[in-house]
Each structure stands twice: as structure tokens, then as C-alpha cells.
Amino acid sequence: MDFSLNLGVLDEGKLQKIDENKLYDVAVIGAGPAAVSSAIYAARKGLAVAMVGVKVGGQVLDTNEIENIIGTVSTTGSKFAETLHNHLKEYEIAFKEGHVVKEILLDGKDKIFVTDDGKKYKTKTIILATGAKPRSLNIPGEAEYVGKGVHYCSTCDGPFYKGLDVAVIGGGNSGVEAALDMSGIAKNVTLIEFMPELKADKVLQEKLAQRENVNVILNSATTEVLGTEFVENLKYKNRATDEEKTLKLDGIFIEVGLSPSSEIVKDLVELNKVGEIVINPLNNETSVEGIFAAGDVTSIKQKQIIVAMGEGAKAALSAFDYLITKY
Structure with a gap:
């Protein structure tokens, strides 16, 4: 008999621990709507997926009422984040929660991403979905x-x-x-x-x-x-x-907008003048082959949850196309 629930073990479904010795097909950096969408779409394509992020939901967790998710008349940020997490648990995705990526290195066609605890992991492609953070006024006293x-x-x-x-x-x-x-x-x-x-x-x-x-x-x-x-x-x-x-x-x-969280790639991929990652709008690829980006961290104009999720799916499908045609 399984007593795991009685022991208070958190049910993470099919989510797995990330493996330092494995070469992943796709590494998703972030844990917001764009990142979750990317990870799920990549997993549905049969790819080996790694994901690193602080907490599922990202900026959504700071939102109270949400009324613009088509098919969901009204919800809250915390409830929506919970649905994202529950959906994520349906797939065999290696998720390193509570951490951030501090550095990305190129290794031939492959990429190495280094997390804040000093661990290094290897992947064939990367999807950057690190979102954005509140922008400050930069005035005296702030x-x-x-x-x-x-x-x-x-x-x-x-x-x-x-x-x-x-x-x-x-x-x-x-x-x-x-x-x-x-x-x-x-x-x-x-x-x-x-x-x-x-x-x-x-x-x-x-x-x-x-x-x-x-x-x-x-x-x-x-x-x-x-x-x-x-x-x-x-x-x-x-x-x-x-x-x-x-x-x-x-x-x-x-509440004067958001600043893209693109610091980890500022010397790796092309950024625009406000620090957003410049992407090809057709396939979400950055200036570096095999590195894609999606959501609020990118140069796409519309910063909306539903747009970020669509962009995340598009980035994953583009990474899949890259792997079967160019890798």
C-alpha cells in the first residue's frame, strides 16, 4: 500500500528530477504561462524536456482577477497558476523548481545552462521564457x-x-x-x-x-x-x-509597466533598446541558432497571458522543427 499521501509527500505527477548527465532536447527557462506552454508542447512532441523556474505561474501569481483568458470567464492569478501546474504534472518533464538560470554557454551546436546552485546541464535547444519584472520610476526617494x-x-x-x-x-x-x-x-x-x-x-x-x-x-x-x-x-x-x-x-x-528579465543573455542574443529579446516573429528564434524565446521577455508587442501562451507553444513547435531539420 502507498502511504505517500499520509506522509505529506507532494504529488508532482509525472514531473521528474533534472539530470546533470542527460542531454535534453529542449530546456525551457522560466515558469510562467509562456514557459509552461512551451514545456507542454515540447513534451507532447516526444522531446526530452527540462524546465527551470522559481514558481509555476510567474507574474500571474501577482495578479488578482483575470477575465481575458478565452474559455475561462473569470479566475484569479493563484487559481490559474494552479491549473498550469496541474497540467504540467501530466507530462514527464524534468522540472527544477525554486531556481533560476544564471548563465548560458554555447558548446558547439549544444547549449549549457548553469543554475544558481552552480549545477550545469546540457541541452540541444533553449526556449527563453523568463518574463519581466516591474519597472521603477527612478525618482528620488523611491x-x-x-x-x-x-x-x-x-x-x-x-x-x-x-x-x-x-x-x-x-x-x-x-x-x-x-x-x-x-x-x-x-x-x-x-x-x-x-x-x-x-x-x-x-x-x-x-x-x-x-x-x-x-x-x-x-x-x-x-x-x-x-x-x-x-x-x-x-x-x-x-x-x-x-x-x-x-x-x-x-x-x-x-504600476508603470514591466522590464524584461533578459540579463542572462544580454551578451549572447540580440536585444532591442529596452532590453527585450529580439525574435523572428515567424518562429520565435533569436539571433543565435537553436535558442528561441517567448512571452513578455521578447520584442512581441502584446504583453498578455493568452498571447504569451500562444508564443510559448509556437516556440516549442519551432524548436521541434529545428531539431528534425537542422540539428
């Missing part, structure tokens, strides 16, 4: 108050500001979503957008207009974060009049 009133994830840190006054910086989808999220927690929410109008989807703007405790300030640049031990004030300047004002608050959530 770095000093990170975790002391300055945050980049309302889902993660918003509950600490129940009944308090907060600001959200950014009028795109992520900023408006954060303001909506915080409007149900904080006493007052001030949304500051750099451009003369919000950039978020119409449906999100309509929802925002219904929230009585949200004030929107347009065409204004956030200039400085002030405080003592914790954040106390935020300075911003109207771009049309140059008038500078100070807003008294308890917390700031910065």
Missing part, C-alpha cells in the same frame, strides 16, 4: 522606501493599507487594475497618469469611473517620494503648467 510604503504589487501588499490613503502610479491596464483593487481596501486612492489620458482598456476605465473613492490626476509626472521611517508624501508636477503639488498618503503602488 528606492529608499521600497517595502516602507513603496510597492510594485497591489495584490501582494494592498491588504496592509486597509482604511489608509494610497496612490497608484500608471494609467495602463495594470495601473487601473491596481486602483480598482485598492479602492476596495484603502480609504482613498489617487491614480496619477503621465499622459493626458488613461491608456487602460475601456471596460476597466468604466469600472474605475464608478468608484467614488478614486481620484484620477492626468498629464502629471511623479517627481519624488518623501517620508521619515515610512512614506508620508508624494510630489508630482503637472506637465502642462509645471505646477508641483504634494500629496499626503500612506502608500504608493507603482
Whole structure:
């Protein structure tokens, strides 16, 4: 009789441990939607797949409500990440969870990827799906108050500001979503957008207009974060009049987009001026033969979950084509 469940052993399905002595067909770097899609599609092609990532879901875990996954009317980031993990467990994929890749080396046609614990693994092809991280404002006081009133994830840190006054910086989808999220927690929410109008989807703007405790300030640049031990004030300047004002608050959530997590390949593959991995849109191949990329780390314009998953599948199918025609 199997007593593994009683012993508290985590059920990882068909997932395997990664093997230093094995030459893999495909190594997927990352664990978000694009990475999971790549790994599953590669495994379905009968390829030997290795995968390295911190936690299945990636940025999705920092998202509260998700309503734009076709076929799923509404879900949360944590629930969606769980479905990704459950699907991943249906395949014999070697998954090294809780780790990141620190270096990628070329070895003839093959590639070697080195993880943060110093272990080296060999693969024929690589799919880079490392995603992106929140972009900072780079203004005085921002770095000093990170975790002391300055945050980049309302889902993660918003509950600490129940009944308090907060600001959200950014009028795109992520900023408006954060303001909506915080409007149900904080006493007052001030949304500051750099451009003369919000950039978020119409449906999100309509929802925002219904929230009585949200004030929107347009065409204004956030200039400085002030405080003592914790954040106390935020300075911003109207771009049309140059008038500078100070807003008294308890917390700031910065939602001004994402910065691609491409550091490990900055000297290996071509990047564009904002650090995104440049790919051939037809097959997701990078400037290095046998290295592919997918999702938010790439130069593809649309940064959406469903797009990342499609790109991940395309990268895996392209890696398969490469292996049977060029390797």
C-alpha cells in the first residue's frame, strides 16, 4: 500500500528530477504561462524536456482577477497558476523548481545552462521564457522606501493599507487594475497618469469611473517620494503648467509597466533598446541558432497571458522543427 499521501509527500505527477548527465532536447527557462506552454508542447512532441523556474505561474501569481483568458470567464492569478501546474504534472518533464538560470554557454551546436546552485546541464535547444519584472520610476526617494510604503504589487501588499490613503502610479491596464483593487481596501486612492489620458482598456476605465473613492490626476509626472521611517508624501508636477503639488498618503503602488528579465543573455542574443529579446516573429528564434524565446521577455508587442501562451507553444513547435531539420 502507498502511504505517500499520509506522509505529506507532494504529488508532482509525472514531473521528474533534472539530470546533470542527460542531454535534453529542449530546456525551457522560466515558469510562467509562456514557459509552461512551451514545456507542454515540447513534451507532447516526444522531446526530452527540462524546465527551470522559481514558481509555476510567474507574474500571474501577482495578479488578482483575470477575465481575458478565452474559455475561462473569470479566475484569479493563484487559481490559474494552479491549473498550469496541474497540467504540467501530466507530462514527464524534468522540472527544477525554486531556481533560476544564471548563465548560458554555447558548446558547439549544444547549449549549457548553469543554475544558481552552480549545477550545469546540457541541452540541444533553449526556449527563453523568463518574463519581466516591474519597472521603477527612478525618482528620488523611491528606492529608499521600497517595502516602507513603496510597492510594485497591489495584490501582494494592498491588504496592509486597509482604511489608509494610497496612490497608484500608471494609467495602463495594470495601473487601473491596481486602483480598482485598492479602492476596495484603502480609504482613498489617487491614480496619477503621465499622459493626458488613461491608456487602460475601456471596460476597466468604466469600472474605475464608478468608484467614488478614486481620484484620477492626468498629464502629471511623479517627481519624488518623501517620508521619515515610512512614506508620508508624494510630489508630482503637472506637465502642462509645471505646477508641483504634494500629496499626503500612506502608500504608493507603482504600476508603470514591466522590464524584461533578459540579463542572462544580454551578451549572447540580440536585444532591442529596452532590453527585450529580439525574435523572428515567424518562429520565435533569436539571433543565435537553436535558442528561441517567448512571452513578455521578447520584442512581441502584446504583453498578455493568452498571447504569451500562444508564443510559448509556437516556440516549442519551432524548436521541434529545428531539431528534425537542422540539428
